Amino acid sequence: MNGRTLPVVATRYAQARAIRLKPCAIAGAVKISLPARGGVREAIDLLESHRGWLAAQVAKWPVAVPFVHGTRLPFDGGELLVDWDEARSLRVLRAGDRLLVGGPAAGVADRVKRWLLREARAALLPETQCLATSVDRTLARVALGDPVGRWGSCNARTGSINYSWRLILAPAWVRQSVVAHEVAHLVHANHGPGFWALVAELDSRAGESKRWLGRHGRGLHLVGR
Ligand SMILES: [Zn+2]
Structure with a gap:
């Protein structure tokens, strides 16, 4: 082909x-x-x-973006250049728009992925907590995974929300739309009119964000592959 x-x-x-x-x-x-x-x-x-x-x-498929030296990763609405030098420390550091990675080549992809997961958690946890408080719901647990078919899911009964770690690759307003959607599910465990009214209250860009994910979401799934 x-x-x-x-x-x-x-x-x-x-x-x-x-x-x-x-x-x-x-x-x-x-x-x-x-x-x-x-x-x-x-x-x-x-x-x-x-x-x-x-x-x-x-x-028409988006191009895969492997975690190797020289890769430009989409990140939080911008781009990060993966800059690897074996002599550097094993700790991944961000310096402006560069991601400094050290240590053996074999572990570069793992270290970049772990750094992205940490960043995703550091962004999503407080954003979710803050919105959950604003709708007067208790958040029991936020977990990150790598599902293909959805960006987030919510179990209103247990108060737990799951996200795709790949949301950190999208612009902040797109990520926050997903947060608003899942937090609204803490209140309404359905997609009824009450649910959508709350989504509109929590997030003014829900439609735009859905279109953004429709257009670019597939590409985000090829990052690190
Ligand atoms: Zn939903």
């Missing part, structure tokens, strides 16, 4: 009626859903007949 070879991942679904092709930038693969039985021959034909379409989709 455009000079690259892509893996094809086929999964059978009991409920699948039609065979579906889905190029997935995050997995770096073409996903095929098949019904419970049969369909392999048709899937191969479908792949063949959609070569041009698949190539066009893959050409």
Whole structure:
């Protein structure tokens, strides 16, 4: 595909009626859903007949941004240049728009990722706490993960909120929109009119932020891959 070879991942679904092709930038693969039985021959034909379409989709994929020396990372609305020098200390330090990383090359990616997770936590924890207090709810726990399908989730019963650590790669106002959305779920465990009224109160840029994530979210998932 455009000079690259892509893996094809086929999964059978009991409920699948039609065979579906889905190029997935995050997995770096073409996903095929098949019904419970049969369909392999048709899937191969479908792949063949959609070569041009698949190539066009893959050409639109955002470029992966590995955590290596010289990479420019999106970060908090700006960019950070990963600047690695083995002689430096193992502690990752930010100096303006550079991220100074030391130690053996093999651990650079891990150290950058841990630094980003710490930054994400340092931003999201107080932002969430502050909004939760403003709506008079107790926040029991904020956790960070790397889910693909969502930027945040909330369990109103336990008072816990989960975020994608990748929100630290987005501009602050986008991240804060996700915080407002999840905190509003501490009050309303649904997407009803009351929920949206509270979101509008907590965040004036909710729609804009949703569009931003729709446009750039996929790219954020390729950071560090
Ligand atoms: Zn929601």
